[in-house]
Amino acid sequence: MKKIVLLLAFLTLISCGSDEKKEIPKSEFSFAGVLEAYHDQSLALNPINATAAGDTRYNDQFPNFLSDEYQDKLKAHYHKFRDTLQNFDDTNLTESEQMSKDILYWECDMNLRGLSFQNSRLLPIDQMWSINLVVGQFASGTSAQPFNTEEDYENWLKRLEGFNTWLQTAKTNMQEGIEEGFVLPKSLIKKVIPQFEVLATTPLNTHLFYAPINNFPADFTSEAKDKLTKAYTTFLTETLVPSFNEMYQFLKTDYLNAGRESSGIADTPYGDAYYEYSIKKYTTTDMTADEIHELGLQEVARILSEMEKVKQQVGFKGDIKSFFNDVRKNKNLMPYSEPQQIIDNFNAIHDKMQPQINQLFDVKPKTPFEVRRTEAFREASASAEYNPGSLDGTRPGIFYVPIPDAASYNVFSDEALFLHEAIPGHHYQISLTQENEALPDFRKTLWYSAYGEGWALYTESLGKELGLYTDPYQYFGMLSAEMHRAIRLVVDTGLHAKGWTREQAIQYSLDNEAESEASIIAEIERYMAMPGQALSYKIGQLKIRELRTKAEKELGENFDIKQFHNQVLETGCVPLQLLEDKINAWIEMKKK
Template sequence: MFKNSTLVLMLLLALSACKNESKEKNPEEKQTNVDTDLNHMLNNYYEEGLKLNPLNATFSGDARYNDSFPNFLSDEYTSELKNYYTKYKDEASKIDDSDLSETEKMSKAILLWECNINLEALSFKNSQYFPIDQMWSVNLLMGQLASGSSAQPFKTVEDYSNWLKRVDGFVLWLNSAESRMREGMAAGYVLPKSLIVKVIPQLKAMTETNVEQNLYYSPIKNFPENFSEEDKKQIGEDYFKMVSEKIVPAYKSLHDFMAGDYLKAGRTTTGIADTPNGEAFYKHQIKLYTTTEMTADEIHQLGLNEVARISSEMEKVKEQIGFKGNLKAFFNHVRTNKEMMPFNEPQQIIDNFYAIHEKMKPQLEILFDNKPKTEFEVKQTEKFRENSASAEYNPGSLDGTRPGIFYVPIPNASEYNIYSDESLFLHEAIPGHHYQISLTQENDALPMFRKTLFYSGYGEGWALYSESLGKELGLFTDPYQYFGMLGAEMHRAVRLVVDTGMHSKGWTREQAIQYCLENEAESEAGIISEIERYMANPGQALAYKIGQLKILELRAKAEKEMGNKFQIAEFHNQVLETGCVPLALLENKINNWIANSK
């Protein structure tokens, strides 16, 4: 039950007056009272947030809401969200910074940023009218959970029952998604045709009428050994009905709608600016993902500058390898070089990532004196989403019992090119997302709500910065792997150009694809998938380079101003111990650390 913060303070003041025969508290008592009030508020914010988004609780390893799936698309839910953020914004604003420690000031600043950016998001209709796309939407997340090998547990009879109840809520969401998209069509909000055609087969896969082959029947194939035959029989019957009577019909209806009316109405244009209020929405997305006030024009020019700088570095590698021809020809050489495709089985690719980890372990001890306790695994991306997926990291549970997982799409092992695998591992696994997220979750000094926050500017910026540590970690001894790192950095620089190009400067999908083909070594199929990813989530792709450049800038400043006092492991501690924060707050923290060191 939420306690009135004013009442708490009044009671504490009364106790203080009785004890000290004074109407005023001494400074230490005042600090304690404010601490209690702030921490109480932050805890309530976190707990209420889990109820509003129980999927976050599940992925954090909190099982209390594993049976819940609210209708995120309903007007009632939107109203709840608005009230939630408004309430905590008002409460946080009443707390005086002069009473807070530096850590508490940062927690308050982050909370206010969260409330403001989410309230701003609620002023747009995009999340309701674009509930489904080929890469980011909740139906894909539910598919991961349905596989039985993700964050939703299937260890007890209650676990199996929880999933049935959650699916009931999800089916309601699927029906609402169709209704909302019909509303969106009427209001001018509709996906580009090139994205719709990628969603249709994803939905089709879930209409499998051979129930035992349907993804949502998967948990029945892996019963725990301690289940009784009676439990297995009953659960099996319940899941058969769930798939045949709920999942298949709901997905079939949505599939038929998207393959019919929605596809016919699909946009032939590319950028979000071609939708109602699109320019304002893109400005919001830039702020959301970069956590800066940069404009689309500034980011576009920064991207062009970075593309030119990285191209110069790539020329040096080309010359080192002895390749005769221009850089574009070298890209094609790298894309098609069979020596860079040495494997035939997915497990060989996964084993290669583990070998990369072993190679860099000695240097990790030097660059990092804080390492997470949470384990990590490398897994192949599930088949149902593999063709449209990028490599990604899924965090472990808050208590560390579920490992972090690095998912790798391997549609065809014999065509898998390993030239960028070292940089990919640095980014997605160690010391990239796995270190940053796990250390945050394991940091008991942080309030709970900060343990599960993810700001792309910081989080993706850290992961891209981690790629630049390759040589310091004993990697990139092969010039092709070093070129792979440059290629990954170029990939993020190109994103600045094409994302702003499509969503702010009128570029078409085809123009963006061509720009990528001319400036990076990704395969054409990979580039098409990436461009369509940016189309589905405007602005997200900007975060990587913006964040990386800020961390590199802060490291260079610390090295210059601290001189011999600079220790790389301590710099990494300073960056990682805050958890995910907006970049301006990280910059303030590092500047204070540099100043205090003097």
């Protein structure tokens, strides 16, 4: 249903690469030195990632991630570090170091596998995941890119020059993609076109990329303002906006005409192999599409039976599908008229659960936290999401809520949504990782969907323990959120491995959950844009729940829920098998 920050989604597609394949300096021959070298080179060579982490050294840079040269650098980078890991014997490493070695090997190996496909190069733009949307967030002045000094403003203008080169390369690659059979489905192209139309046609003084000029810091001199206004005006009107217009014209003509009628990735070259890779990447398991599809069907049936109980509890007399429609249209669940009322409600949920949080967690993040409305430029097609704070904690973690129409906003799943996106979901998981001084730096910004989204979905089930879900509709909202993730197992594999159409997937969702039709359409198109990612939530949640159940059973009275949560969270993001190994070792240690 909801997604983590756009930037993290982008970084799962494009990672860092080295300028050339060079030997790691002798000073870095220690294992800790190798990890630090990997991290440092990653920040230097992926400046977008560095900025997101709060490292400002590369704020003026935007490499052309789509160029052949850059793709070659990526391969050299991952080969170099994967080969270097062979120099270290596990018997000489601590338990934590062994996990870091396994994680870094996974990173290098999976990224090299990904680079064997042409998807990220020839399909660089979609309606919700691609780097142009991240840049839009940066441009707004409310995200990770700072606009506090004259140097900050100059850095952004230099970065935009690199982004403009990327944008022109994207168009060239998409033209090549048409020839090679790599093109988006028509339904997705139709969602991208309006995004570029706005960027191509909005008057300069209200343009998203002019926002920094409209929001100068109070201490800027008149001379500085005049100089920067002239520089931004010239660049936007003569360079960047024309590039936006060029992309807009291309999208609505040649690209739309070439758009696929099919919905799944299997209809592109090597699509079946790419989906296999995507399943492994996003679930960090060896499960097959058929296994996941069957698991999804089982989970849908199980959750439907729980939903029937809620339907009976509230006294609804129709069938479950009628109950879904009633929840979708129930005006009592749409009590607000102003966006701020919705933000206030999420803050009230936070206040309500605060007294119980200490019963489940004894380690909490120091990073501040805020709830904000999603920016207007992307609100219409956005899902609720969490943007991590900076590594040093000076920028807060932000839970973004899209509110295109406050009067039609349905609150029935808000408690589960807050637990997932905010506390103790993504804010705890990401902030505690970033604040953990025992972890090497490269692990503080890693993202494995199966772990990260699995944890967030698991936390939705903690609502009753946290004093929430006292309203049956909010509990139904939790079941609906879990159902939504179970449906993903069915429809994602249906779309990409079983030949389902967009319309089949939409109808299956409408038949089995209470989300609005508009929301379901946006979700199905999301799965079409990034095959496999939507599988990660339920797979990860089921594994964490399985490990908790095992620990409760084997430890009995010695089971401590706070210690279990510490064990899960202290590792940071890891592939699920490594998490399972860690929890199993902890259980055995506790038994002794």
